[in-house]
Amino acid sequence: MNHSWKKLSTRSAALVLGAAILLPGLTAHAATAYTAKENDTFWKLSKQMGVPLQQLMNANPKVDPLNIYAGLKLVIPNNLSKAAMDSVPIAEPVVSAQSITTSSGQSLPFSKVINITASAYSASSEENGKWGAVDYFGNPLKLGTIAVDSDVIPLGTKVFITGYDFAGLPTGGLVATATDKGGAIKGNRIDIFVPGSRNFVSDFGFQSVKVYILN
Known part of the structure; x- marks a missing residue:
């Protein structure tokens, strides 16, 4: 991998302390915080949130998939456009007697x-x-x-x-x-x-x- 960097001018490199930085390909709404509930799993959340399973796991690299407990803070990635988000149906609770x-x-x-x-x-x-x-x-x-x-x-x-x-x-x-x-x-x-x-x-x-x- 090439790790060479072009020199930046002092003016362009200067950052104000506390300024927000958006990385390429990300938006200010690229992720959503979520608090896990009892019996949550990555698989269940991927279906519920409409996020690919591997993408969800990649967004939470320090979380043990076998130890998701109530109260655990998770990151739900969201790279859908607003139009796409509006087209996704809201998941309704499924009641099953099985x-x-x-x-x-x-x-x-x-x-x-x-x-x-x-x-x-x-x-x-x-x-x-x-x-x-x-x-x-x-x-x-x-x-x-x-x-x-x-x-x-x-x-x-x-x-x-x-x-x-x-x-x-x-x-x-x-x-x-x-x-x-x-x-x-x-x-x-x-x-x-x-x-x-x-x-x-x-x-x-x-x-x-x-x-x-x-x-």
Whole structure:
């Protein structure tokens, strides 16, 4: 990258202390402050605000996508023209009675159900390569980690998985978060992290499961 700079005249370089500076491509209304609410996720906010998921995450580089809590201050990027903004319909609250009850009695509201082909992976170096036993965000792999195609299930989405039959996973279903990706995970596919040896985990094979996208 070329970091050379042209010399500026003293007059043009002088700035008044406290003056506002607009960078190229930005306007005074390029971003909006937002206070997170309980159960907010980047995926949910991207849909609600009409902002691409990756753009929203880029605007909040210091925010852990898995730790968005009520009261957290977020930046919502906004580079739409006024005419474009006026054409965007105001999101109306969606009231849904859909919920699934776990074997422990917990009621989990959900917005969507997807039929998925699931496989499983372990923490072995053969399966995780040079990156080691961490997910896409660099967090250690743990029960509840799943790898997804982010075009189908966006990263950061919380889900409830049912329909599998495997001794290494909780009976009745698993609450998980999409925090990992894999080259072979395309379309309606997920890869579920399971603690244990590679040989043990490989017995999972391929199974048809239901994935509930939680609110």
